[in-house]
Amino acid sequence: MHDRVVETKCLTKRYGDFVALDALSIHVDRGQILGFIGPNGAGKTTAIKILVGLSRPTSGEATITGVNCSENASKIKRLVGYMPDRFGSYDNMRVHEYLDFFGAIFGMHRRDRRKRIAAVMELTDTTYMQDKFVESLSHGMQQRVGIARTLLHNPEVLILDEPANGLDPKARIDMRQLLLRLASEGKTLIVTSHILPELARICDTVAIVGGGKVRAFGPLDEVMRSLCPLRSYEVQLANPEQLDRAAEILGKTLHASEPISLSRPERVLRFPTVRSELELSQLLQGLVAENIFVSQFREVTSDLEDAFLSIAAEDGPSKTTNQVDANAGLVVH
Amino acid sequence: MKSILFLENPILRRELFSRLRSRKTFLAILSVAILSSLLVLLRWPSDATIDLINQGSLQVFRPVAFTLATALMMLIPSFPATALVSERRRGTLALLLNSPTTPLQIYLGKFAGNVFLALVIFSVSLPALAACYAMGGISLVDHIGPLLLVLFGMAVQYTAVGLWVSALVNSTDASLRWTYAAVLALAVLSIGPTVFVGKLSGTRSLIAHWTTAISPISALQSITGSQAQASEIGISARWPEFLAVSCVITVILAVITLMRLDPRLLERARPTGKVVGRTIPKKPFEGWVRRVSYLVDPQRTKGSIPWWLNPVMVKEFRTRKFGRLHWLIRLVAVSGIFSLLLTVVAATGTVSWGVERIAPTMVLLQVALLLLLGPCLGANLIASEVESGGWDLLRASPISPLRILIGKLMSTIWTLLLMLLATLPGYLVMGYIQPAMSGQVGNVVISLVVAVFMVTTMSACISAFCRTTAVATATSYAVLLSLFAGTLLIWVARGKPFGPLLVERALLLNPAAGALAEMKTPGFESYRLTPESWYIGATISFVCLTILTLRIWRMTRPN
Numbered sequence: 084m085h086d087r088v089v090e091t092k093c094l095t096k097r098y099g100d101f102v103a104l105d106a107l108s109i110h111v112d113r114g115q116i117l118g119f120i121g122p123n124g125a126g127k128t129t130a131i132k133i134l135v136g137l138s139r140p141t142s143g144e145a146t147i148t149g150v151n152c153s154e155n156a157s158k159i160k161r162l163v164g165y166m167p168d169r170f171g172s173y174d175n176m177r178v179h180e181y182l183d184f185f186g187a188i189f190g191m192h193r194r195d196r197r198k199r200i201a202a203v204m205e206l207t208d209t210t211y212m213q214d215k216f217v218e219s220l221s222h223g224m225q226q227r228v229g230i231a232r233t234l235l236h237n238p239e240v241l242i243l244d245e246p247a248n249g250l251d252p253k254a255r256i257d258m259r260q261l262l263l264r265l266a267s268e269g270k271t272l273i274v275t276s277h278i279l280p281e282l283a284r285i286c287d288t289v290a291i292v293g294g295g296k297v298r299a300f301g302p303l304d305e306v307m308r309s310l311c312p313l314r315s316y317e318v319q320l321a322n323p324e325q326l327d328r329a330a331e332i333l334g335k336t337l338h339a340s341e342p343i344s345l346s347r348p349e350r351v352l353r354f355p356t357v358r359s360e361l362e363l364s365q366l367l368q369g370l371v372a373e374n375i376f377v378s379q380f381r382e383v384t385s386d387l388e389d390a391f392l393s394i395a396a397e398d399g400p401s402k403t404t405n406q407v408d409a410n411a412g413l414v415v416h
Numbered sequence: 417m418k419s420i421l422f423l424e425n426p427i428l429r430r431e432l433f434s435r436l437r438s439r440k441t442f443l444a445i446l447s448v449a450i451l452s453s454l455l456v457l458l459r460w461p462s463d464a465t466i467d468l469i470n471q472g473s474l475q476v477f478r479p480v481a482f483t484l485a486t487a488l489m490m491l492i493p494s495f496p497a498t499a500l501v502s503e504r505r506r507g508t509l510a511l512l513l514n515s516p517t518t519p520l521q522i523y524l525g526k527f528a529g530n531v532f533l534a535l536v537i538f539s540v541s542l543p544a545l546a547a548c549y550a551m552g553g554i555s556l557v558d559h560i561g562p563l564l565l566v567l568f569g570m571a572v573q574y575t576a577v578g579l580w581v582s583a584l585v586n587s588t589d590a591s592l593r594w595t596y597a598a599v600l601a602l603a604v605l606s607i608g609p610t611v612f613v614g615k616l617s618g619t620r621s622l623i624a625h626w627t628t629a630i631s632p633i634s635a636l637q638s639i640t641g642s643q644a645q646a647s648e649i650g651i652s653a654r655w656p657e658f659l660a661v662s663c664v665i666t667v668i669l670a671v672i673t674l675m676r677l678d679p680r681l682l683e684r685a686r687p688t689g690k691v692v693g694r695t696i697p698k699k700p701f702e703g704w705v706r707r708v709s710y711l712v713d714p715q716r717t718k719g720s721i722p723w724w725l726n727p728v729m730v731k732e733f734r735t736r737k738f739g740r741l742h743w744l745i746r747l748v749a750v751s752g753i754f755s756l757l758l759t760v761v762a763a764t765g766t767v768s769w770g771v772e773r774i775a776p777t778m779v780l781l782q783v784a785l786l787l788l789l790g791p792c793l794g795a796n797l798i799a800s801e802v803e804s805g806g807w808d809l810l811r812a813s814p815i816s817p818l819r820i821l822i823g824k825l826m827s828t829i830w831t832l833l834l835m836l837l838a839t840l841p842g843y844l845v846m847g848y849i850q851p852a853m854s855g856q857v858g859n860v861v862i863s864l865v866v867a868v869f870m871v872t873t874m875s876a877c878i879s880a881f882c883r884t885t886a887v888a889t890a891t892s893y894a895v896l897l898s899l900f901a902g903t904l905l906i907w908v909a910r911g912k913p914f915g916p917l918l919v920e921r922a923l924l925l926n927p928a929a930g931a932l933a934e935m936k937t938p939g940f941e942s943y944r945l946t947p948e949s950w951y952i953g954a955t956i957s958f959v960c961l962t963i964l965t966l967r968i969w970r971m972t973r974p975n
Contacts (some may be wrong), residue, residue: 132974156974157814165812169805173735174587180734183720188815193720208886232809390762410445 118286164233223254427525496578534571728823755842794875
């Protein structure tokens with residue numbers, strides 16, 4: 084029996100003729116991390132704003148632990164810890180004072196607030212920066228203070244918009260470990276990110292949105308299988324002179340829908356296929372039987388980037404080429 | 417050289433085009449055109465006869481000249497004040513400094529861009545000046561030419577001030593605040609010492625004379641034929657002296673700004689903050705020195721916000737540079753000392769001023785301080801929260817819109833009231849010297865409290881409709897100066913064309929005028945403004961508060 088914490092049913096948001104969100108239906112169970120992925124303008128922030136009670140849907144329903152997000156916004160604010168993509172810094176304020184202020188506006192009693200601030204600072208490893216001015220912190224430090232702020236009132240659900248954005252590799256690893264730790268403590272997390280390999284490492288479930296619609300939703304493995312049915316294989320040869328002959332042998336068995344590509348510097352042949360393990364072992368056997376010296380025969384695993392790009396490609400080049408390129412650029416960097 | 421000075425300078429082209437495209441510039445041009453035309457229309461003689469001898473044409477020319485100068489003081493500083501600081505915050509200053517463009521080109525581009533803009537704005541007042549000329553009695557050489565030169569001198573001087581401040585500070589609103597304070601000091605406070613101390617002799621007289629030449633007031637009075645009034649209060653500088661001083665100030669500030677305009681400007685370390693006693697061991701001597709100099713140690717650990725205080729109000733005080741207790745104590749102390757000093761001057765008879773003259777001076781100084789601090793405090797309330805992204809965090813919290821509103825307003829009202837309270841000892845001493853004045857002092861205090869509420873609610877209301885703090889600050893200053901200084905300009909032009917009824921109605925909008933009338937300030941004796949001005953002030957505050965409440969309620973709703 085799943086303990087469903089966050090649920091949206093046919094969530095739609097229109098701004099005049101523009102449909103920002105089109106019948107979004109997703110759900111997240113307790114202790115799970117949902118990766119919310121999509122190109123810029125896909126509707127991620129709109130969906131998040133509805134979930135945290137900052138926006139109302141045109142139609143449909145969003146609930147958190149059964150509480151309707153648009154009808155009971157004040158209750159939702161206590162259930163959710165929201166970290167927007169902008170930190171929201173104040174001048175001349177120390178980290179401790181900053182957290183104390185947010186504790187106070189959540190109505191926490193002074194004594195409880197002190198204890199809670201100490202606890203969240205320890206959890207997010209921000210205790211050493213408690214006397215620093217908030218605006219003087221580096222981006223990575225601010226992100227950690229941001230997480231501490233969202234945890235102050237001990238919410239059941241954490242919604243984090245681009246928490247890994249602009250972080251260096253070390254800070255990213257720390258952030259990943261922190262999010263996994265929070266999930267293990269029973270928190271439910273919704274995380275958006277453009278750094279897809281990061282999400283792939285922590286998410287149980289992913290929702291890929293494009294043009295306001297859900298393009299894929301479910302456990303990470305299932306989404307990968309449904310979006311990337313063609314598995315990619317690589318055959319690496321010991322002798323580069325045998326590349327053309329190997330390609331000829333493989334070509335006799337493979338169909339036109341399984342095109343072979345050659346990389347001479349790498350001594351590698353690549354092909355996508357839907358063939359079973361048995362059929363693939365027969366292919367390998369055929370190569371060996373023809374005295375082809377195979378050094379490696381391996382599957383190239385598809386990742387979230389491939390899934391994302393396949394979704395983006397479905398939207399058509401005229402609509403999303405730039406967005407996809409922009410995102411691809413971010414990933415590369 | 418050509419590319420440094422003229423339109424080939426890419427910085428100048430960009431500055432000029434971007435400024436001319438902005439709505440702010442359009443509104444500035446429009447307001448100057450309307451104001452100058454309206455004044456000429458109102459003062460145009462109904463019999464339309466040519467007046468070559470008497471003062472009729474000067475009576476039209478005088479308010480036009482003072483209005484143009486006031487408009488220039490209000491409009492021009494806002495452009496250069498944001499020129500360098502906004503470039504630095506956007507990161508484009510680093511790009512400029514890393515390009516082959518020299519710091520001199522950058523400075524001259526920005527400087528010339530702002531001066532050209534001032535010329536464009538004031539070119540729309542030329543028809544009004546031409547109308548004055550057409551009336552007769554006004555000459556190009558003695559009146560219109562010198563006026564245009566003084567206005568040009570002001571534009572150049574205030575542009576240099578704005579750019580200098582912009583290179584010093586870290587935020588656009590701080591830059592606006594300090595630029596307006598510097599312009600006010602140059603234009604008004606520079607004549608203060610001479611007015612207070614009276615006529616001097618020898619070298620001190622020479623120094624006092626050149627100090628008053630910093631202000632355009634004396635120059636404008638000499639141009640508009642009011643030199644006798646100026647000499648009465650001890651200022652006698654003429655317009656060529658003002659131009660000479662303007663040139664010197666402009667060159668000095670330009671050199672200082674240019675010296676700062678290099679990559680070192682971008683190398684400012686962010687203050688990391690340190691709290692003695694928790695993360696850093698306490699040094700007894702250092703702690704003792706800080707306690708003596710600050711009274712409240714600024715580095716001491718702040719406690720948690722208690723339940724009985726509005727957290728938004730506490731946050732506002734803590735995030736304001738001058739909102740921290742050690743700064744508030746200084747502000748209050750300076751206000752208190754100054755008011756007592758003035759009263760002592762009156763009591764000891766060092767100058768031939770009585771309580772009747774000191775009291776209006778105190779009122780004017782209090783209103784000046786109120787107008788200097790109030791708009792920037794109020795304008796910061798909502799716009800800076802929206803700009804920093806903090807507003808979304810407040811919206812995502814369960815705090816009610818009413819609590820946000822109360823917290824924000826109270827943070828400004830308390831600061832301004834504390835400042836007013838600090839001057840009460842001065843009034844008490846006055847009441848002791850002249851017991852008959854006690855009732856008047858009470859009415860003055862009420863008028864000033866009404867002014868505090870008006871300034872706070874109006875600037876907060878403006879802030880709620882602006883997306884950036886810089887725009888909110890500039891708009892607040894413009895609106896409040898128009899209300900407080902504009903009504904006094906109408907009073908200046910009393911008799912012709914403004915009848916006593918219109919002047920009285922205009923003054924009713926200004927609680928400071930109510931306070932001046934209570935103190936029987938020369939020129940205000942015939943007006944009976946209280947309690948009507950209190951009711952009007954309270955109504956304006958209430959309307960602004962209602963609009964602000966609705967706006968905040970709307971801003972906290974799911975959109």
